[in-house]
Amino acid sequence: MHSFGYRANALLTFSVTALAFICAIASFSDKFSNQNPSAEIQILNINRLKKQSYGNDEVSLTLDISADLQSLFTWNTKQVFAFVAAEYETSKNSLNQVSLWDVIIPDKEHAKFRIQTSNKYRFIDQGHNLRGREFNLTLHWHVMPKTGKMLADKIVMPGYSLPDAYK
């Protein structure tokens, strides 16, 4: 009953159980953090609104994105993935979400930023619905923990619109 094998087995089982318990507590502690992120997005310029050669509308724009996501970081945070998506409705689609730009924030110091950039990913519609289209720009963030449950939320900023004619 006290052989090496039994002792090693008991030790291993206990340490694995203790580790699992600690991971669960670490993840649970994230619930108590106070989070108040903020963000603001401006469209600096609509560079191009065109119809592609095989049909769909495409828009290219330059954005000014400023955000403060520092309050999202806890001791159990590995990184925060943030992205800006244009969201709009068309006659055929109840929802279109197109990611325009994203960033991986590895730590709290980088979580407060201001950046001016053209869209990283192409803003392409399914059809010709972009002329005069009103849309929201939503800043989403996904918090990836060191261990445990992932958390996601967003700030919706409505009221942006595209020009009425191709340019």
Place this chain on the structure above:
Amino acid sequence: MGWLGETVDSVKSIQIRQLLTQAISLVCCLIGMIVTSSLIIWKALICVTGSESPVVVVLSESMEPGFQRGDILFLHMSKDPIRAGEIVVFNIDGRDIPIVHRVIKVHERKNTGEVDVLTKGDNNPGDDRLLYAKGQLWLHRHHIMGRAVGFLPYVGWVTIIMTEKPIIKYILIGALGLLVISSRD
């Protein structure tokens, strides 16, 4: 001295038979229990999470630095609509290794509720259209096996090592068998 030799022989043979019987019954019992309980836990997880593959191991570096090779992801599949930013696990027709990437574009139809989805690995320069089947531009709901809702780092390395170096699998099983036989009480 003939009968002494005979007695010694009979005693030895009883011990060997006893040893063999115990070893076989222990091994069968233990392996039976381990396999059955693992199966029960696996099936229960499938029921609870609603996904065919409730746990996957991250195999590539396409989602670094968030998910490293060897991490384990817990999946959950609900009827909620698929939205941009979610990390989904999907299968491409014709390939059997599931891919874990993030949704970057969603187009949802008004009438049917069907959805066109485009994904991209965080660490990849371009979107996943290169990975999809020939001529396929979008993923649909039936391709998606689950959403990643939580994860544990490093635990999946056991699976990766055992897949890539099967000799370790055999060594482990052999050692387990030896341990069982030698610890008879």
